[in-house]
Amino acid sequence: MNRKVVTPKYQSVADALESAIRDGEWNGEKMPSVRDVATRHHVSIVTASRAIQVIRDKGLIHIVERAGAFRMPAPAADKFAVLLRVTPSAIAGEVAASVRIGFELLARRIPMHLPNEVFQLSPGLTVEDATVAAQAALASGVHGVFLLPSRTSAAETEVEETFLDGCRAAGLPVVLLERNLRDREDLRHDLVALDDIAAAKAVTRHLIGLGRKRIGMAVASPTSSHRNRLTGYLFALQDARRNPGDYPDHVLNMPEEYPTPRAGEYLLNEIKARNLDAIICYHDYIALGVMVELLRHGHRVPEDVAIVGFENLPAASLTAPGLTTCEYPAEQLAEQAVRLMNDRRKVPDRPPVKVVVPSRLIVRGTTDPTVAL
Numbered sequence: 001m002n003r004k005v006v007t008p009k010y011q012s013v014a015d016a017l018e019s020a021i022r023d024g025e026w027n028g029e030k031m032p033s034v035r036d037v038a039t040r041h042h043v044s045i046v047t048a049s050r051a052i053q054v055i056r057d058k059g060l061i062h063i064v065e066r067a068g069a070f071r072m073p074a075p076a077a078d079k080f081a082v083l084l085r086v087t088p089s090a091i092a093g094e095v096a097a098s099v100r101i102g103f104e105l106l107a108r109r110i111p112m113h114l115p116n117e118v119f120q121l122s123p124g125l126t127v128e129d130a131t132v133a134a135q136a137a138l139a140s141g142v143h144g145v146f147l148l149p150s151r152t153s154a155a156e157t158e159v160e161e162t163f164l165d166g167c168r169a170a171g172l173p174v175v176l177l178e179r180n181l182r183d184r185e186d187l188r189h190d191l192v193a194l195d196d197i198a199a200a201k202a203v204t205r206h207l208i209g210l211g212r213k214r215i216g217m218a219v220a221s222p223t224s225s226h227r228n229r230l231t232g233y234l235f236a237l238q239d240a241r242r243n244p245g246d247y248p249d250h251v252l253n254m255p256e257e258y259p260t261p262r263a264g265e266y267l268l269n270e271i272k273a274r275n276l277d278a279i280i281c282y283h284d285y286i287a288l289g290v291m292v293e294l295l296r297h298g299h300r301v302p303e304d305v306a307i308v309g310f311e312n313l314p315a316a317s318l319t320a321p322g323l324t325t326c327e328y329p330a331e332q333l334a335e336q337a338v339r340l341m342n343d344r345r346k347v348p349d350r351p352p353v354k355v356v357v358p359s360r361l362i363v364r365g366t367t368d369p370t371v372a373l
Contacts, residue, residue: 013041013051021060030108031061031069077111079141080341081118084177085150085160090261091285094313099148099177102330103338110338118142121159130166138172144341146334148177151221153256157182164189173344175337180224187352190340192333195356196225199326200232202361203280203308206324208240208247210367212278212306216250218267218290219282226282229310233280250274254286264289268297271305278302278367284309284316284325291319291366307366321365332357 007015017037020026031052032040038048052069055061061069082103084096103114118137137145145167150156160181167174176191200217207215217233219226230251237247252270254263267290271279281287287309294301301307301321309316309325316323336355344350365371 009043010047010050010054013037013043013048014054016041017051017055018058018060021055033068077113078143079113079115080338081137081142081145082114083119083121083145084148085121085156086148087150087152089285091313091315094315095285095311098311098313098328098330099333102332102334103146105331106334106338110335112338113141115142119145119163121163123155123159125159125162127162127165127169130163131169132166134167134170134172138170142172143345144173144175146175146177146337146341149179149181149223151179151182151223151226154183157184171348173341173348175340175344177333177337178225183222184224187354190344190352191224191354192337192340193225193228193354193356194326194328194333195358196228197232197235198356199310199359199361200229200280201236202232203326204233204236205240206361206363207278207280207306207308207367208236210306213247214250214274214276215247215278215280216252216271216274216276217280218252218254218263218270218286220254220256229280229282250276252279261289264291264293268293276305278306278308280308282310284311284313284323287323287325287366288315288319291323302365302367302369312362316362317364321369322371324364324367325362326359327362329357329359 034045034048034052037052038045041048043051052061056063056069063069080103082100084099086092086095089095100114103112106112107114119133147160147164149160164174174189176189178193180187180191204215215233215237217230219230234249237249240247252267254266263286267279267281267286270276271290271294279290281290287307291301291307294305294307299305307323309323310328312325312327316325336357340353340355343353363371
């Protein structure tokens with residue numbers, strides 16, 4: 001007896017989506033949401049979600065965190081490795097995602113492949129090994145590397161320098177993201193970064209405009225991003241001084257051996273010892289830790305101490321009060337990085353170039369109590 005084979009609903013929807021993709025629909029555009037797929041095909045949300053998973057598993061789409069599903073770029077599209085050497089912490093994954101998402105969002109407009117784990121950097125890396133790895137990447141179709149350097153130690157920087165030497169020997173171009181190599185003044189590679197000087201000026205002037213008189217700046221590593229933020233802070237204080245003693249400098253150099261989870265405790269002690277009424281932290285994670293310690297010890301935020309961070313992590317808008325911060329324009333940074341990369345591919349021997357991308361001050365309750373979350 002013949003039995004009729006019934007195709008599951010989710011498979012029928014997946015087949016319809018696959019057919020639309022192969023016909024060129026949603027080329028470079030965001031695909032419909034799960035709810036839209038469910039409505040369009042008259043199925044449940046669960047069925048629609050399973051259908052989308054099927055075409056994702058076939059490699060036809062990719063999911064961008066907090067953005068949705070997008071059609072995969074054509075095989076001939078450029079392929080770039082994104083190597084993010086973020087500082088180990090409880091939010092290392094979130095920090096890395098905030099950088100990578102810029103490239104994934106950009107890929108909606110400029111199709112490109114962003115393979116994961118192309119390179120693994122570890123102590124003991126030799127130039128020969130790095131060269132072989134770079135040659136293998138080139139052979140697999142990788143056209144360049146975007147590298148966010150580590151800021152944690154000289155040893156990590158030594159590994160990165162070895163890796164960069166290998167890439168240079170193999171002819172694989174590299175663009176640095178956000179900062180130069182740790183403790184390096186000279187620019188040997190193209191770099192795209194935030195306009196950290198302008199951002200720190202804006203933050204400091206914001207606090208001065210709110211009547212803060214004793215403003216501290218917390219920095220940690222000898223990196224270009226921290227140095228530039230410090231420069232902006234010092235410039236804004238100097239620019240505001242009208243009399244001797246106005247707006248004294250309070251640079252809080254975090255000891256590098258101090259555990260990051262206890263940074264809030266360390267900075268609380270500095271705030272109390274220096275009688276600060278505001279503090280600018282080099283990262284939202286540190287700023288949130290300071291806020292927790294201040295509140296835990298009975299201090300009011302922002303009435304007693306105002307707090308500002310950098311990056312605009314998702315958690316910055318979820319606290320009470322919300323954290324005033326400078327945004328991280330991930331897609332704009334990625335776009336400039338890709339432009340630098342393509343320029344480098346056309347003219348391999350041109351001098352290194354640094355491009356800065358403006359940031360935006362986002363005022364929330366940790367500096368202005370009249371601002372809602």
